[in-house]
Amino acid sequence: MKFIDLFAGLGGFHKALHDLGHECVYASEIDPTLQHIYKENWGLTPFGDIRKIVETDIDSIPPHDILCAGFPCQPFSKAGKQLGRNDTERGTLFEEIVKILEHREPDYFILENVPFIAKHDNEETWKYMESRFEELGYEVDHKNYSPHHFGVPQHRLRIFIVGSRKGLDHFQFSAIDEQTTLLADIKYFIDDKPENYKSLPKVNQMVLKIWQEFLSAIPEETKIPGFPIWGMEFGATYPYEWPYPYKMSAERLGEFKGNFGISLKGMTKKEQLANLPSYARTKKKFPSWKKRWIGYNRQFYKDNRKFIKEAVDQIAQLPHQSWQKLEWNVGDRERNIKNYILQFRASGVRVKNTDFFPSLVCTNTQVPIIGWKNRYITKEEGLKLQSLDGLRKLPEFDNAAFKALGNAVNAKIVKLIAEQLIQEPAQKELNGKEVLPEKERAKQSVA
Template sequence: MRDLKFIDLFAGLGGFHIALESLGHTCVFASEINEDLRLLYKTNHGIDCAGDINAIEVAKIPAHDVICAGFPCQPFSKAGKQNGLNDVNNGNFFNKIMEIADYHTPEYIFLENVPNLRGHDGGNTWKYIHEKLSIEYEVSEQTMSPHIFGVPQHRSRFYIVCRLKSKGGLEHFKFPEGNFKGTLSINTIIEENPEEYTSIRKDSLNQLEVWQEFLDNIKSEEVPRFPIWAMEFGADYPFEEVAPIKQNVKDLKKYKGQFGKKIEGHSLDELLACLPNYAQTDQKEFPHWKKYYIRANREFYAKHKKWLDKWIPKILDFENSHQKLEWNCGNKIPLIINDKIIQFRPSGIRIKMPNFSPTLVINSTQIPVFPWLGRYMTPREAARLQCMDELKEFPTTTAKAFRAFGNAVNVCVVKNIAKNLLK
């Protein structure tokens, strides 16, 4: 394999750097807007890291063979506003990449983003990007996740590889298959005796105990395939045709709101406050999925009313999102929480099998929890999920570390693609 020169744009913790350097290639320039990460880049990779790429003249960037860029995904992510290329803060970075490519004409371009990039704006965003790249380059793209290489994390990302048509294009390139056949287990990345970790709070442990009691009252075959929205237990406010906010005030007073409490008040605002927060929307009509969840929870309550009425008081003081439960483990295993992976999410307490981690996200409030260990995932374990365990230093706080790892490219996936690409 040749010794190629590459640049690392939107470098973060340097996932592209680790992958390509391990294959014998040399980084000649890096750019990252976050000052803390720039300092870490110097510490971990031994080269200076420039700031905002938009403030750098392309002529001052060293000549190179490969552009690597995990360009900001927020404009295209389903979790964001999806402003795409029109995003004021992050939407113009692809055009900067093209400006660099047009000036330096590197042989390869290697990009990473969220899967939603392909379908954003009805496919128009990807059409624009593909057309720009295709002027000089042959382009190939694929969505991949590290779990296919044996890393216990489901993390689908959209990878784009390009090679100059004048150099032969991608005639001999093929994305790696990643045919890992073993059994994934989160235990392969867990630290045995971490020096620093965050314990589960007592109130969180109590919430899990209360939800375990809920599961103890049902059979495995009865476990809901829909999210449990406990606020619907006892509620009967109308929702099928018109959303509550569009209903008559006098009529709403005839019904029961969350947890079966009577809807009371002297204004529509006061009446709506008696409903679950997801029912207080400005929509004229609820989407079909929301109607289904409400309907399914009410049917579940009707079937289990006898014991649920005794259980409900234990959950009334929980914060809103913790009054919801998402059991993502199927119905063929014992309904036990303590040996599963937990996430406290805005959508509810999510319970997953311990074979692989949920996708690492930049929001530190959603760090995976290992209840059998009584603690949250550590930054070192997050590094292992991103195949970055060799880094000398991590961001200083847990929140900063998980934000950085949540934004990072997965080294294992990048390395496997690069092996096939940079021959």
């Protein structure tokens, strides 16, 4: 069958459907660099802004059987502003998809987005989308999947929306569910001797060394906290209930201690706030979860001060508050920070087990680190995590490459869905005898 690939990116949909024997007859991608990359990988040059094409030359989009689109997720992402269809730049791209479906009437479509799209605006966004599809004669279904459900150790939950003008009696997500597997370990997806890789900078290695000293200083019988460890709270006494710092006078706040126990006495109010954790400078009341974690951290320090004080003094010297925070997400496993997958995030240094590889995101500042290799994952390893291994070409620079990988759709999941969706439903002859689809008849004739 013939398909089109909208918001094509690196071509995750293309790879999945190409592997199943389908032909791509049209692609659209607004990024000039990715247009070139797509041409290098697939031999087809994508057209540009789909909005302009739909508005001025919709007939240039050829007839096709399958429409594929991983339309921009930022309007609906929990990490974004969640403007949804009110995002005048990107939220309306859904309408362009609808116009193409209405104009060309393909038998099927497969869409991908962030799961929150189904809950956005009290589910009004999804109800609107579903009604638009049904108006065009499509039966619609959707389900959330992540690569780690299918043996690829990347936790990246996405919603997959399918539609068929032939109905969905032949399609069930449960058939795909049966192919889920146990979590795979990232150790099977990394290269022993990659040709091109980026080592972890010395300053980041120093941060990990200091946190390792912190972990090693905690008595074995003491559980490492599962809540975020906020080093700035070790020794701090500033109020976080009522009144909170912003509402207090400089004289009153001067009676307390800020980051790592620094005295706030004699400082101006501006100086006092600068010596508090960034999250404590808010003009609003602290949310309950924040107050809870502040309390947990202060109690942990009180209970373990004599063991961890030396390491905490080093943590206090780190130049960024994000480096002064640790997210230990590996429970009671071995207390060796280098054994795990690491990230330097705004929320802190995050530590994950090797069977929980974080989602590739469209920013190179959060590229995961392979702790025992002392390096970031490579672009080629990123391809494997999106089931795009084998692509010949990626953007040259790491920031552009990981942005593209972060925006890509996982080809393995699309392939599993397409295998179930894109087929002719079995029909009945007048005498009630079942007529199998062509693919099934071919299998039986060979047998």
